[in-house]
Amino acid sequence: MVVSMAHYRLYLDESETRNASGSSFFVVGGVILNASSEVAVAQELNALKLSLWAGDQQATTHILHEKEITEANKSGRSNDPCYTIFRANGTVEKLYAGLSKLIKMHSITTMGVCVNSDELSRLYPGETNPKLTIALQMLLENYCHFLKHNTATGDICYESLQEPGNQPLRQRFYELEALGTMYYTPHFFQTHIGDIEFCGKNENLAGLQLADFIPNTMARSAAGMPPKHDSFKQTVLRQAYNGGVGLRDKYGFKVIPQRYSVP
Helix, strand or coil: CCCCCEEEEEEEEEEEEECCCCCEEEEEEEEEEEHHHHHHHHHHHHHHHHHHCCCCCCHHHCCCCHHHHHHHHHHCCCCCHHHHHHHCHHHHHHHHHHHHHHHHHCCCEEEEEEEEHHHHHHHCCCCCCCHHHHHHHHHHHHHHHHHHHCCEEEEEEEECCCCCCHHHHHHHHHHHHHHCCCCCCHHHHHHHEEEEEEECHHHCCHHHHHHCCHHHHHHHHHCCCCCCCHHHHHHHHHCECCCCCCCHHHHCEEEECCCCCCC
């Protein structure tokens, strides 16, 4: 008897944040959705949009984009008139509370890797690999672990960058597929991870919109900065993959390199 494997998709975005001392924290992160729940997640996200843009017939076509929302809330300005509703703090609160509820309701797993650029330079002087190369390898290794743990296969959907930005990512993915990661063989990688695709915000994908809010939340946490929304931050960190052994800081939200006291 052949048992069909579950199938997931990891939706990814990236963000870079600097704290008060100027230290840089670069994060690649997002959410893992079970293919069987994607329709329900999309419906729930549309319901949230309808409550935010009450009476707007185009509500479900609006894209939730954290950077634009933050800009509208802080400065009152936005390149897109649809974001003017977020000038009100209450609307922003309603958005983050709704996103937090959605993630918890569907038991959505979050995952991310943060590269502390200053610590990397301090602990590894010399010519190092690009931070995106480092973060992506660790992230996909943990994604492989997640898929193995759940007896599943999975794909990756990365928010499309302006070309040629996608090409280095695609190349790095193919290298990992061909050579494996630090711990996993190429065969294991290929058995569990299918392909990577690059999707634009205008495709209105629920997973990609959820992923948009993850990297900055993680980066601010790693940098010791106040979160944009505390309850949402707690949800994101609580839902981080723990490897089945309670180690969220290893498998779900990994900060590299770890901080050490150097004599």
